[in-house]
Amino acid sequence: MKAEDFKSMEKVRREYLKKIRQLSFLEFSREKWEELKKLVYKVVPLDVDVVIDDTTLREGVQMAGIVSPHPSDSCRIACLLRDIGVERLEVLTYTKSDQEAIKRMRDENLGEILAAWSRAAKEDIDLALKLDFKQIGISHPVSYIHFEKWTDKPVEQLFTRVTEAVEYARDHGLTIFVHGEDSTRADWEFEKAFINTVADAGASVYRICDTVGCGVSDPQAPLPHGIPAKVAHIKKETKIPYIEIHAHDDLGNAVENTMATVRAASGLYDKVYVSTTFLGLGDRAGGAETEKVILNCYLHHGIDKWNLSPLRELAMFIASSTNFNMPLNKAIVGDSAFAHESGIHVHGISTLPLTYETFPPELVGHERTIVVG
Amino acid sequence: MKAEDFKSMEKVRREYLKKIRQLSFLEFSREKWEELKKLVYKVVPLDVDVVIDDTTLREGVQMAGIVSPHPSDSCRIACLLRDIGVERLEVLTYTKSDQEAIKRMRDENLGEILAAWSRAAKEDIDLALKLDFKQIGISHPVSYIHFEKWTDKPVEQLFTRVTEAVEYARDHGLTIFVHGEDSTRADWEFEKAFINTVADAGASVYRICDTVGCGVSDPQAPLPHGIPAKVAHIKKETKIPYIEIHAHDDLGNAVENTMATVRAASGLYDKVYVSTTFLGLGDRAGGAETEKVILNCYLHHGIDKWNLSPLRELAMFIASSTNFNMPLNKAIVGDSAFAHESGIHVHGISTLPLTYETFPPELVGHERTIVVG
Structure with a gap:
């Protein structure tokens, strides 16, 4: 691959991550999250x-x-x-x-x-x-x-x-x-x-x-x-x-x-x-x-x-x-939906939660769990 | 609706149900089920x-x-x-x-x-x-x-x-x-x-x-x-x-x-x-x-x-x-995947199991359960 390709990717990467870092949070903020979401997820609007x-x-x-x-x-x-x-x-x-x-x-x-x-x-x-x-x-x-x-x-x-x-x-x-x-x-x-x-x-x-x-x-x-x-x-x-x-x-x-x-x-x-x-x-x-x-x-x-x-x-x-035994790994609301156990994941999460989270747990009234495996 | 419409639907219905009845079974038969499947489900073949x-x-x-x-x-x-x-x-x-x-x-x-x-x-x-x-x-x-x-x-x-x-x-x-x-x-x-x-x-x-x-x-x-x-x-x-x-x-x-x-x-x-x-x-x-x-x-x-x-x-x-607590209603393999409780469903099942079953439980080594609610 050519040097200018790497240079261009590097530039896109640095700019993107700079914005993401600015919008990331330890304390949940709905406003910041909505901005972050716009940056990361492409929304396809519906007419219904x-x-x-x-x-x-x-x-x-x-x-x-x-x-x-x-x-x-x-x-x-x-x-x-x-x-x-x-x-x-x-x-x-x-x-x-x-x-x-x-x-x-x-x-x-x-x-x-x-x-x-x-x-x-x-x-x-x-x-x-x-x-x-x-x-x-x-x-x-x-x-x-x-x-x-x-x-x-x-x-x-x-x-x-x-x-x-x-x-x-x-x-x-x-x-x-x-x-x-x-x-x-x-x-x-x-x-x-x-x-x-x-x-x-x-x-x-x-x-x-x-x-x-x-x-x-x-x-x-x-x-x-x-x-x-x-x-x-x-x-x-x-x-x-x-x-x-x-x-x-x-x-x-x-x-x-x-x-x-x-x-x-x-x-x-x-x-x-x-x-x-x-x-x-x-x-x-x-x-x-x-x-x-x-x-x-x-x-x-x-x-x-x-x-x-x-x-x-x-x-x-x-x-x-x-009396329903809700599965641990029930998406969005289960006990493990925002639990991170393996070493790589825990490292990723502590650097930037978005790494292994689709959206912040606080959005749905849940919380992040770090499990020592 | 016209009388001939009803007549035509009635004919289609009777012929379809006659075939389904012939292929239905209390004792599971893989061969009969495959025939029944062909009759009920439209398969879209894939080239992969x-x-x-x-x-x-x-x-x-x-x-x-x-x-x-x-x-x-x-x-x-x-x-x-x-x-x-x-x-x-x-x-x-x-x-x-x-x-x-x-x-x-x-x-x-x-x-x-x-x-x-x-x-x-x-x-x-x-x-x-x-x-x-x-x-x-x-x-x-x-x-x-x-x-x-x-x-x-x-x-x-x-x-x-x-x-x-x-x-x-x-x-x-x-x-x-x-x-x-x-x-x-x-x-x-x-x-x-x-x-x-x-x-x-x-x-x-x-x-x-x-x-x-x-x-x-x-x-x-x-x-x-x-x-x-x-x-x-x-x-x-x-x-x-x-x-x-x-x-x-x-x-x-x-x-x-x-x-x-x-x-x-x-x-x-x-x-x-x-x-x-x-x-x-x-x-x-x-x-x-x-x-x-x-x-x-x-x-x-x-x-x-x-x-x-x-x-x-x-x-x-x-x-x-x-030590995973498998949810009761886990599709295909859960305890309730072929369980029928409400009155209407139990009636349907006893007439023709296919009424409330996508496929027979025996196909996946499971069994039908009738729950008295």
Whole structure:
């Protein structure tokens, strides 16, 4: 390599490191960090508002092997989520404990952001109305595999069933989201007709449910598994005003499928809903983590609408109130997320924390740990 | 909707479900499952061979908060990984315990697939030679941020340092991989020159290290964070024969960044290396899970080169031998990965397991659990 190449690299390096050193800190400063972030990470701006519908208190608590939090704990979880900036909270309505939690949330003025989970059944909608919900999510399968449980019901009857449920909810003043269960294994001709049917009946959002986590984030992946393809087809071929993503993590792709939806929705919709669970709690392998989706949006796309500082506190509280053994190496909020043990890493960290940290732990209310191995 | 639309959907549905029913099973049959898989999942074939370099016994065991397995346990982990079809095993060489484990692995005829992790230092390479390694991975930072620890060393000297190390290893008959630490925050002009330098010195593989997990899988994402962009640039602008990915999970994107590399390498390279850790063990939030990458390649891209049945057994063994509290909802191998609790799910599963399962648990040596909630 030529001498001038080295000279040029050396110059770029020295200037870059000088700036970084000026913005580095031992005492956390949000302002300095934001400057540092601009220097280190290239933000790709998006043309869409990301609305989080956290379902920790519906999908999350249904997870096998954890306990349902006490209503007062559920209420505290909901309040912390609201403090972070979550704009819709999905909850269960069936048990006395669910209902007690809802009452407490209402007392904390969370009524407007609560959404009931419901089957396409009058009795569920009546229950939501009785509990004074303003928003309801009506869940209905859209894949033929899931119709196996209804061998006796022809498709026409299934359309009637969901139409009646949506119209009933609409006629009683509810804002309606429809969850297309197993969307990523659905026949597109059926799903398209289904989406148009629920849109006609009054639903404002269609939730793409990647129920068994087989969705693919690659923009080239075809229907039904390809998530960006599905977003584009829904925009082009249906009349539903908004879309949402609910991704499961059976193959480890939940966060990325959620982010793929956000990217695909950018420029097509003015807002996109993401259905996430804190810590990724949920059936089987759980779902996309609320905290990971927030940090992805923040770091990669410069979305600065959430309050990040309660993230660690909320993680600890959910783990203790559900008896969930949070893995040490849980990204962002786990005990080891900012722990450094090996000699090289500890040296790097003590010189410049950014060396082995994506962002400073204080940003999410966490702290750095140096472990003597 | 028109009557003929319903009729056509009904026909498609009945025929599809008839085939699925014929291929469904209570007793697991690999042959029937492969047929069922073809019917349900659209495979996107890739034009690249995926070579797993598992680093559980290097990156994994360095994780803060777990214990290093006993040499006999390390050896058993290595044997099970070999049984699965892992083609390269990265291990540590520094302690007596590391060396005892290596000796045992050699006794199990794993010598050819072992690779030493090494700094760009003669002493490390000498140690690998003394331990009779055939392959070595030489790690060197490529981002200016990481050069902060070497304020006194000009870039020219860093190039000399790595060149000498690679040449020394080459001259002693080792196959050489070079790990570009913090590649996703590197200046491309520097990194390009670095890759060409190590290729000239005799390295056959360049490992893109997403050291702090800030890489992005989106094909549109720009350098340095955009992983597919990096793959394309390396192919176009450097002479390194092969590439590898080592992705961290600080933002939850490790699996997807690994898969994005595989997809981007397809058609450009005849093989691509993926550096993964079982269960995602590793520094801070760990890395891309070996088991998830395998299942993604298998289910989405039809790659059928690995033996899947020891996956659950290996997961349980690693967790117990490192004292790692494996999360219940760990995808594929966790206790709850095939657990069904809520009423609707249990009903679906008992009608047709595929309803709430991506693939049958027996495929990975696991089992279905029905939890009475």
